[in-house]
Amino acid sequence: MAIVDAGTAIADQPAHMHEPTGWFTQYVWSQDHKVIAIQYGITAIFVGLVALVLSGLMRLQLGFPETFHFIDPNAYLQFVTMHGMIMVIYLLTALLLGGFGNYLIPLMLGARDMVFPYMNMLSFWTYLLSVLILLASFFVTGGPTGAGWTLYPPQAILDGTPGADMGIILMLMSLAVFIVAFTMGGLNYITTILQARTHGMSLMRMPLAIWGIFVATALGLLAFPALLVSAIMMTLDKLLGSSFFMPAIVSLGEKLDYAGGSPVLFQHLFWFFGHPEVYIVALPAFGMVSEVLSVHARKNIFGYRMMVWAIVAIGLLSFVVWAHHMYVSGMSPVFGYFFATTTLIIAVPTAIKVYNWVLTLWRGNIHLTVPMLFAIGFIFTFTHGGLTGLFLGNVVIDLPLSDTYFVVGHFHMVMGVSPIMVLFAAIYHWFPLISGKKLHDGMGKWHFWITFLGTYAIYLPMHYLGFLGVPRRYYAMGDTGFTDTSVQSLNAGITVSALIVGVAQLIFIFNLIYTVRNGKKCERNPWHAASLEWQPAVYPPPHGNWGDKLPIVYRWAYDYSVPDVQQDYIPQNVPQDAINELSKPRGKSL
Amino acid sequence: MGIQTVDESHEVSSLAKYFKVWILLFVLSAFSYMVDLFQLQGYLRWTLVLMFMMLKAAFILSVFMHLGLERFALKTLVLLPPGAILVLILFMAVEGQYTTQSREFNFSQLWQQEILDFKDHHSPSE
Amino acid sequence: MQSQSNTSSLQSLVDDWSAEKQAFQVPWGKLMMWIFLLSDTFIFSIFLTAYMNVRISATAPWPNTSEVFALTIGGIHLPLILIAIMTFVLISSSGTMALAVNYAYKNNKKLAVKLMLATAFLGAMFVSMQAFEWSKLISEGVRPWSNPLGAEQFGACFFMITGFHGVHVSAGVIYLCIVAAKILAGHYDGRSLHIVEITGLYWHFVDLVWVFIFALFYLW
Ligand code: HEM
Ligand SMILES: [Cu+2]
Numbered sequence: 001m002a003i004v005d006a007g008t009a010i011a012d013q014p015a016h017m018h019e020p021t022g023w024f025t026q027y028v029w030s031q032d033h034k035v036i037a038i039q040y041g042i043t044a045i046f047v048g049l050v051a052l053v054l055s056g057l058m059r060l061q062l063g064f065p066e067t068f069h070f071i072d073p074n075a076y077l078q079f080v081t082m083h084g085m086i087m088v089i090y091l092l093t094a095l096l097l098g099g100f101g102n103y104l105i106p107l108m109l110g111a112r113d114m115v116f117p118y119m120n121m122l123s124f125w126t127y128l129l130s131v132l133i134l135l136a137s138f139f140v141t142g143g144p145t146g147a148g149w150t151l152y153p154p155q156a157i158l159d160g161t162p163g164a165d166m167g168i169i170l171m172l173m174s175l176a177v178f179i180v181a182f183t184m185g186g187l188n189y190i191t192t193i194l195q196a197r198t199h200g201m202s203l204m205r206m207p208l209a210i211w212g213i214f215v216a217t218a219l220g221l222l223a224f225p226a227l228l229v230s231a232i233m234m235t236l237d238k239l240l241g242s243s244f245f246m247p248a249i250v251s252l253g254e255k256l257d258y259a260g261g262s263p264v265l266f267q268h269l270f271w272f273f274g275h276p277e278v279y280i281v282a283l284p285a286f287g288m289v290s291e292v293l294s295v296h297a298r299k300n301i302f303g304y305r306m307m308v309w310a311i312v313a314i315g316l317l318s319f320v321v322w323a324h325h326m327y328v329s330g331m332s333p334v335f336g337y338f339f340a341t342t343t344l345i346i347a348v349p350t351a352i353k354v355y356n357w358v359l360t361l362w363r364g365n366i367h368l369t370v371p372m373l374f375a376i377g378f379i380f381t382f383t384h385g386g387l388t389g390l391f392l393g394n395v396v397i398d399l400p401l402s403d404t405y406f407v408v409g410h411f412h413m414v415m416g417v418s419p420i421m422v423l424f425a426a427i428y429h430w431f432p433l434i435s436g437k438k439l440h441d442g443m444g445k446w447h448f449w450i451t452f453l454g455t456y457a458i459y460l461p462m463h464y465l466g467f468l469g470v471p472r473r474y475y476a477m478g479d480t481g482f483t484d485t486s487v488q489s490l491n492a493g494i495t496v497s498a499l500i501v502g503v504a505q506l507i508f509i510f511n512l513i514y515t516v517r518n519g520k521k522c523e524r525n526p527w528h529a530a531s532l533e534w535q536p537a538v539y540p541p542p543h544g545n546w547g548d549k550l551p552i553v554y555r556w557a558y559d560y561s562v563p564d565v566q567q568d569y570i571p572q573n574v575p576q577d578a579i580n581e582l583s584k585p586r587g588k589s590l
Numbered sequence: 591m592g593i594q595t596v597d598e599s600h601e602v603s604s605l606a607k608y609f610k611v612w613i614l615l616f617v618l619s620a621f622s623y624m625v626d627l628f629q630l631q632g633y634l635r636w637t638l639v640l641m642f643m644m645l646k647a648a649f650i651l652s653v654f655m656h657l658g659l660e661r662f663a664l665k666t667l668v669l670l671p672p673g674a675i676l677v678l679i680l681f682m683a684v685e686g687q688y689t690t691q692s693r694e695f696n697f698s699q700l701w702q703q704e705i706l707d708f709k710d711h712h713s714p715s716e
Numbered sequence: 717m718q719s720q721s722n723t724s725s726l727q728s729l730v731d732d733w734s735a736e737k738q739a740f741q742v743p744w745g746k747l748m749m750w751i752f753l754l755s756d757t758f759i760f761s762i763f764l765t766a767y768m769n770v771r772i773s774a775t776a777p778w779p780n781t782s783e784v785f786a787l788t789i790g791g792i793h794l795p796l797i798l799i800a801i802m803t804f805v806l807i808s809s810s811g812t813m814a815l816a817v818n819y820a821y822k823n824n825k826k827l828a829v830k831l832m833l834a835t836a837f838l839g840a841m842f843v844s845m846q847a848f849e850w851s852k853l854i855s856e857g858v859r860p861w862s863n864p865l866g867a868e869q870f871g872a873c874f875f876m877i878t879g880f881h882g883v884h885v886s887a888g889v890i891y892l893c894i895v896a897a898k899i900l901a902g903h904y905d906g907r908s909l910h911i912v913e914i915t916g917l918y919w920h921f922v923d924l925v926w927v928f929i930f931a932l933f934y935l936w
Contacts, residue, residue, distance in 0.1 A: 188748075191744055195744050201736055201737070203733060204734065221754070221755040229759060229763055233876070236876060244766065244869065244872060262689055265682070269766065272678055272762075319674040553736075605815070608811065608815060611814075612807070612808075616807060622930070623800045626934075643927055643931035647924055650923060650927065651920075654810055654916075661740070663733060664740055664750065666729060667751075671754055672754075672761065675757075689773035693773070
């Protein structure tokens with residue numbers, strides 16, 4: 001007996017069920033995945049700009065110490081913390097999954113929407129709430145927390161750390177709310193990918209972008225609990241005075257009322273979340289960049305199956321490497337062997353992916369469009385960041401380099417700049433689909449070259465600073481005298497580059513606004529992409545995406561440069577018969 | 591479209607089975623309570639407590655939550671990911687031991703004496 | 717299409733994952749609940765793992781739970797008795813829930829709703845007993861920040877873990893009542909009552925967590 005389950009089967013229903021009833025339900029309380037994606041995107045880019053300004057302020061202080069008197073050491077630490085946290089969680093996680101995840105999943109899979117659109121909408125509003133709570137901490141007494149984005153106790157909640165009274169509480173609250181938002185969205189993404197694909201769309205025909213988003217979301221659902229639990233425990237330590245993470249402490253000459261807790265426990269829990277978080281950010285980027293590379297090189301992605309299994313393997317392994325962030329924490333010294341080994345093992349699937357991207361380009365018909373430039377830029381930055389990661393994964397090399405600018409250089413290359421490169425590639429690539437208009441090419445190229453070269457000007461010298469022993473999270477080097485005088489001039493140079501890169505982002509913002517207002521309608525499927533999201537009749541696709549009939553999928557998403565067919569590619573929803581008609585008689589079968 | 595089929599196995603499972611498992615759960619709970627009542631200690635206590643715990647969990651999962659009736663794919667989906675937690679548990683147990691050990695060492699008189707000796711021998715030259 | 721192979725063979729696993737359209741032959745809501753519970757499993761496991769670590773590394777001695785949670789009823793000193801009763805209540809509620817699911821699939825709406833309300837009632841009973849237990853401990857001076865009986869983490873872990881579990885039970889009671897009301901209001905008429913099974917999954921999960929808390933917190 002078949003059971004009709006109309007209550008939940010919205011993503012599968014004819015389009016009319018999705019018609020919004022008014023302006024308000026169309027753009028504000030919208031349950032349409034595309035609108036929600038754009039809401040997520042705009043919010044994330046907005047907080048991202050806040051974080052960018054903060055990094056500019058930090059760079060001003062570091063490049064030209066004793067010039068900017070409104071930046072005191074407390075403010076510096078608060079900037080570092082908010083910058084890091086916003087970038088990792090509220091920009092990258094939200095934009096990659098809430099933004100692109102939402103936009104691409106139903107379109108790439110041939111569904112009409114997410115399986116639970118109402119919950120999807122709630123997810124965005126909850127996310128917005130978490131952002132507001134986070135931003136509110138700038139305006140409370142004591143300001144936002146300055147504990148570093150890792151929020152390590154005991155110092156995170158002790159007097160003397162900036163924002164130790166209200167800031168840290170708001171931060172923990174905001175994170176908890178974010179996790180609720182993520183869970184509501186994430187359950188939707190996973191269920192949609194597993195259950196609501198269209199005819200013919202088997203898992204092994206899904207575009208790699210979906211694979212990346214899928215595994216990243218799964219990681220999120222299993223890793224965020226660790227952050228939630230540690231946030232709750234730290235809140236209790238702060239508000240009720242329990243001692244989960246707090247040992248007996250003498251602070252400012254006074255014995256505090258804590259005893260017997262374990263600060264190292266927090267670090268373990270934090271990184272049990274934190275390392276998967278790195279891949280939550282990286283995997284969707286891996287997937288999306290694969291799409292861009294394949295389309296603009298007019299070649300199928302090299303080693304599709306290998307790419308899928310690499311994503312899955314990275315996802316699995318990311319749960320057993322967390323303590324490589326803790327070599328200097330005072331944890332049990334025997335852990336080093338295990339975690340160094342697993343860390344080096346996880347480099348294998350990662351390297352496979354890099355080889356496959358390069359091999360996709362190999363002898364491809366490369367079009368150096370703006371998205372392609374950013375995608376190739378990503379291969380560079382990610383390889384560089386990944387290589388320094390191999391160094392840091394080894395205990396003996398990490399010991400002297402830990403907490404220096406070498407680490408700052410490493411993680412910015414690998415999880416800062418690289419996903420940002422992909423995000424830009426993705427925005428330039430999918431903008432015609434989202435708005436029906438192509439972003440301005442000239443501005444795009446300027447944006448790319450300044451960002452790409454600027455990135456190297458900023459972060460390469462940071463590695464060198466690390467070798468010189470410049471510590472991370474320092475407001476100023478002052479008269480310590482253990483670093484060379486060249487440090488200061490390097491720092492000034494980095495700051496100038498950072499400011500240029502920062503300002504260059506205005507080109508991008510301007511380009512967005514300019515194109516939306518003045519851009520011409522572009523042709524349908526301007527990049528001649530084969531994957532399903534480009535196949536709807538109108539851009540942007542209407543509510544319900546597909547009109548009366550869902551598309552049927554006959555092939556994978558990467559049939560490019562196919563010999564003897566009319567155009568050089570075959571969209572996923574074109575059946576074999578149709579190709580035979582289009583192609584010349586001697587057309588070989590696919 | 592919009593139609594989802596479910597296998598009917600859930601409906602046929604007889605009431606008798608639920609009652610049996612229900613009673614079994616009561617019995618297992620009573621057993622684990624008795625472990626405490628008779629104050630069994632050491633490895634015996636641990637084996638019994640964990641065994642009853644796992645048995646109860648298994649019955650709830652497989653019968654009450656119908657996992658036993660689900661297809662293999664769903665079983666693996668539910669049962670495999672918690673493996674990640676086992677790794678965490680293992681390491682946190684070791685870490686806990688290490689923390690205790692280092693506390694015992696550092697808080698002991700012996701160590702404080704060593705510091706004092708060290709200070710005596712290496713007092714900074716004024 | 718999914719093959720008709722034996723539902724528990726390795727082949728069925730491969731078939732399901734390589735199928736088009738959907739990987740699991742269950743309704744969306746049910747799959748989503750399972751995945752949510754998986755995520756929730758991680759939350760509770762990490763709470764318990766943190767408790768384990770803190771307990772192992774605590775410097776002060778851990779109180780003897782057997783004694784702390786003992787009651788004297790009618791002149792007889794019974795260790796852990798309240799916890800035992802709570803366990804029985806929660807298991808009973810799981811039983812009534814299982815029956816509710818069964819009757820829902822037999823389309824016996826009335827009985828299903830009655831059993832769900834019975835489940836909710838037992839759940840509420842569990843929470844009230846927990847409240848009693850909390851007040852007993854508080855009256856003995858145990859606090860999240862201090863503990864006259866030994867390690868101060870004892871109180872902190874106790875209130876945190878049972879509190880978080882209690883919140884889940886309370887949420888479950890509300891959830892059950894809402895679903896029961898919706899069924900009575902005819903919201904699901906003409907459709908399958910999957911929702912009862914989905915609610916049931918959540919409820920059994922709460923019971924499942926209690927099994928672990930009972931063993932690891934009270935019996936350790
Ligand atoms: C123009 C772009 C950027 C610049 C100039 C910049 C600059 C900085 C600076 C100066 C610091 C502080 C270093 C210290 O004092 O220890 C920092 C920290 C950090 N940044 Fe960035 N950053 C940029 C982009 C990003 C992006 C895209 C991410 C995304 C992952 C990111 C993540 C972080 C993190 C996680 C920290 C560490 C915060 C902490 O130590 O608690 N940054 N960044
Ligand atoms: Cu890591």
